[in-house]
Amino acid sequence: MLSEEKLQKIKDFTFTLSREELIWLNGYIAGQAGALQGSVSAGTIPPPINKKITLVYGTETGNAKKLATQLAGIAKKKGVTVKLAGLDQYRFSDLLKEEYFFVVISTQGEGEPPILAKKFYDHIHEAHLDLKKMKFGVLALGDSSYAQFCKTGEDTDARLEALGAQRILPLKRCDVDYEEDALHWIDNVVAALQTNVGSVPSIARPAATEEKKPGGKKYYRGSVVSSVNLNDRGSNKETYHIEISTDEEIEYLPGDALGVIPPNCDAAVEQVLQLTGIDPKKEVKTPKVTASVEELLKKHLNILFPLKSTIKQYGTITGHAVPEDSRLSLPDLLKKYPVKDASMFEEVLQILTTQAPRMYSVSSSPISHGLNEIHITVSKDEFYVEDEKRTGVCSEYFSTLPLDTEFEFFIQKQKHFRLPDPDKDIIMIGPGTGIAPFRSFIAERDASGSGGRNWLFFGEQHFVTDFLYQTELQDYLQTGALANLDLAFSRDQKEKIYVQHRMKEKGAELYQWLQNGAYMYISGKREPTSKDVEKTLVEIFKEHGNKTEEEAEKYLHQLAEEGRWEKDVY
């Protein structure tokens, strides 16, 4: 079927290739074909690779799962038998039997595994397993704007090897724009399976796409046009509704989050400069950025909540015995454990990690608020360090940001946290700032005239001072955009009442909605609400769906599988 001349080209080219390269090319071409979604006619399919692999994923916001599923599809097209499993479901005892084991796993928090993969992560690190039989490869999802880029993937990869498993593919680290890299990785997997030699050196992806801005994120310039503290006088909380406007149209969907890398407060920067006597203007090159000391401290480095590892290195550099688990801020460190001189501090600058981006669930809707405007709902994060009150870097930044100040932000797609078809009912559980994405959901559905009903559970401390977006929600009730609004104000009566209590009260109706195919969402602080809510849901399913504990849990899990129980918790 190939033209003479094409065939000739291939012959000339393949002639120059080594055996291994040829093997890889075989897989690569098959991969390309596979990527064309089986559009290739049967005739050209390479002989099936009759091998069985296990492909597991560890995910928080669903990227790893999406990817793993897609990769499994491609592999199957090549005749590979794929057992696909989430790490929360995977039976650990199977590890010993695995022959071909591939892992797609993301990193969360400060280089931590996704909640659902934590058990697995701990298991392989604690248990003494003999994985000699196992051949493995790891695809790590991450975001290079975090200090510990793809840490969980790295740990997993290293640990499997330490347990005796054989790495047949080098660890692949993927940044936020992971699609291409991932396809390339599965090609390598297939190639590896085709060779009977244990391992193949992975083939680098085409050079062209190699250099790219780390993170590969699109940054927008915006300025704050309005900022109000939604909590009334006398509240224990400060929650800022912030409206940001841009010249450029913002590409986002309800459910997405807005990300910013917050500057450190001037006070802290000043302190550091004074304590070290270093010249603020001095240009310094650090692993990721080169800039004046002043700018590094202000814009790029995490000086207020250094990682444990950083603190450890600090001790080594300065020769002080800094307690292992302390997480002192840099100013506090410098006070307690001073550096010898400015040049010693330059060494310290090298070990400081970059400032992590902070996410804020977008609380505006593209349809109803337009594409040149975006809203977030930021709660001031206050905490105590040795009974001295401190405020979180980013929430401090936003709560004091003067109007019209310009700053950069990016959109963190949250593909898992999406509105369903317009005619579907939705149940939204959003205590505290958890209301943010749901303000977006309701506004979007209201503006686009969706037929589905909307049910919101909201909770805070006090009705009078903490009812976030009260008048907006009242209007939605009036117009019917909200079918149900259930409220829990925990401190307005002797006994504490939370959203899960309201859910229990409305259990029958809630189960009804789910039976009718409703989609359910939760957003807000992970602790303690999300756990309690899931417990309550199980109870509701038991009572109103007369199910056993197991059946109820299965029902919840099934909802999650169907994408009808989605979380945006932090």
Place this chain on the structure above:
Amino acid sequence: MSELPNLSSTEKIKIASNGLRGTLKESLLDNYTGAVREDDTSLTKFHGMYQQDDRDRREERSAKKLEWLYAFMLRLRLPGGLLTPQQWLTLHHVAGEHTTGVIKITTRQTIQLHGILKSHIKPTMQSFNTAGLDSIATCGDVNRNVCCTSNPAESPVYDEVFQYAAKISEMAKPKTRAWYEIWLDEEKLSEKTEEDPLYKDRYLPRKLKVGIAIPPNNDVDILINDVVLIAIIENDKLLGFNIGAGGGLGSTHGNPNTYPRLASVMGFVENDEQKILKAVYEFITVQRDFGNRSDRKQARLKYTIDKMGIDKYREEVEKRCGFKLEPARPFEFTQRQDRYGWVQDYKGNWHYTVFVENGRVLDDEKIKLKEGLYKIAELGKCNFHFTTNQNLILADIQNEDRPSVEALLNQYGIIEHTENAGALRKNAIACVALNTCGLALAEAQRYLPTLISKIEPLLQKHNMENDDIVLRMTGCPNGCGRSPNAEIGFVGTAYGKYNLHIGGDRLGLRLNTKFKDSLDEGQILATLDELFGVYQQEKKENESFGDFSYRKWIL
């Protein structure tokens, strides 16, 4: 309601309310708002509550996407204005737990509490109920709190007269059990609403007020009431009451059809309880049947009487009573202010009248009045008796108990506070107005104290500081602080602006007249300075400021 075309909306709400129940129970369950449903705001009044919001906070709350700070003002039903010490303790605690904390003594001898959140109403009502108190019909189109001259030392027949306040209040109390069902979760006995021969299903066209005075003291400002009873006493015997009607002080800026009016005394009824109650009852039914139900600004009894004519009104009452009113007996009032300090009554009991500026009982840097009164109540040695001048009488103290009460009065500087207050301040009244009153156009109780401090130097300048001039301020022309029958009346027109009224007499028997429009503070002080000057120059021998200004500037 097509068969009732020109009824005011409130009339329709009353009729549809099924015994004042409306949808109040549902409103209480609407937990997304601090307000009750629109129609229910008219009905809460019949239960003794006004829905209000903190007007100081409106803008800020709106910016925060929070609704206005809705809360309820609750008014107790206290015929004659009397509380036992135990009830004062309850009041003190309720005020602390569920309200702004300030205990407000009103110009009708009762208590108002402000800032009660919707979710706190039931517990508040329940605590009062257990203390034997209620708020039934203290607002709304019904008979309001019945006032009675407050100082027991006024007369040997005081108790006999005082009893009538409670009897009239009971007689004119709505029959519906709604208050008990809604606020105390009492079971609804039958599906059909209770029969109410007096109020029927439409209640009265408008509020109606009954007052009882014991000459020679007109502390109750008797003639401002819709229905008035003036005790006629001869050598220590109660002969009966002069009875009359048609008082009311409210008016509306720019609406000439509204005006203050003093009651007309229409006759005398001998001291026969049945006859007296019957007469009062029928004075009310005539207003019920002849009052205007389409225009609420023309609905008060005073307008009905002017429409019908006094004689016609009397005849209608007599017809319904089945007996004629005798010709009114002569009576004389010689004072209107409270008798501050200690007085002893005919039984030998002691009464101490405490000066409470604008009736606001609270603790501030100057004086811990609220705490002091709480301690005194704990002694259990005196009743708490309120005056229509917004003051408090610690009443019915037996001789041997006086020292213990006096000790606390001294300890908390209450005696000092009462004695040091200047004459003008002591006789002054200001209504609530901002920040809670929805009708206020200007400040009153939050402003008058400072204004008086600025007027006092003028009085000294003209050596008038000991004159018992009656000065009153209201935040709008409704006259809650009875500004229309003061010697000097300030009536709010806009924030910081007041009409100046003069020419009322000292005893409250002549209304004042508007003298100047919308003055600001500077203009007020300048004008008063001038008037005081002329008064000092030209006044006759012990001619009151009110009488002088009437003769000089009004006539």
